[in-house]
Amino acid sequence: MNFWEEKTLDEMNDQEWESLCDGCARCCLIKLEDEDTGQIVTSNVHCKLMNTDDCSCTQYMERQKLVPDCIKLTPQNVREIKWMPVTCAYRRLLEGKGLAWWHPLISGTRETVHQAGISVRGRAVSEEFVAEHEWEDHIVGWPEFDPTEEPDSGQ
Numbered sequence: 001m002n003f004w005e006e007k008t009l010d011e012m013n014d015q016e017w018e019s020l021c022d023g024c025a026r027c028c029l030i031k032l033e034d035e036d037t038g039q040i041v042t043s044n045v046h047c048k049l050m051n052t053d054d055c056s057c058t059q060y061m062e063r064q065k066l067v068p069d070c071i072k073l074t075p076q077n078v079r080e081i082k083w084m085p086v087t088c089a090y091r092r093l094l095e096g097k098g099l100a101w102w103h104p105l106i107s108g109t110r111e112t113v114h115q116a117g118i119s120v121r122g123r124a125v126s127e128e129f130v131a132e133h134e135w136e137d138h139i140v141g142w143p144e145f146d147p148t149e150e151p152d153s154g155q
Contacts, residue, residue: 003016004016004020004089004093004098004099008075009075009078009090009093009094010075012075017075019104019105020090020099020105021089022088022089022104022110022118023104023110023113023119024085024087024088024113024118024119024120025046025055025056025121025124026042026085026087026088026118026120027071027073027084027085028046028047028050028055028120029043029044029045029046029120029124029143030042030043030045030046030047030127030135031043031083032135032136032139040083041139042083042139042140042141042143043135043136043139043140044120044123044125044140045126045130045135045138046120046124046127047067047126048067048126048127048128049063049067049070050120050126052120052121052122052126053121054110055113055114055119073090078090078091085143085144086145087100087118087145087146087147089103100116101116102115102116102118116147117147120143123140123142125138
């Protein structure tokens, strides 16, 4: 049995926890919150630290110092963060769904997350090239698409 099937998120060690990240970088996309409704939407604008080739952070160990609003995911806060993508392994495990076929721990390669269209590779632009007042023009719905689920029949 695999560690993610045996342990809760709280029981995982640091190495196991980190290995759950599939490298999609959807969490690195800038989110916008409607001040009136509290609704959170996702843009296709990514953090300036993201490497667009492999969707990794170029300064992972220093990211919170360099980007003060970067959130370090923990077993405690991942339960409370409402904007976690539906495809995120942490969220999937919390919801009892298990890891998807594209996850590197299942497929054996980090490329499947890109091949499956889960990652932001080729679909996002750095915040360095989009003025903050233009972020609203970059709102996208695809970060909430989960190809493992059937689409609603009304769509």
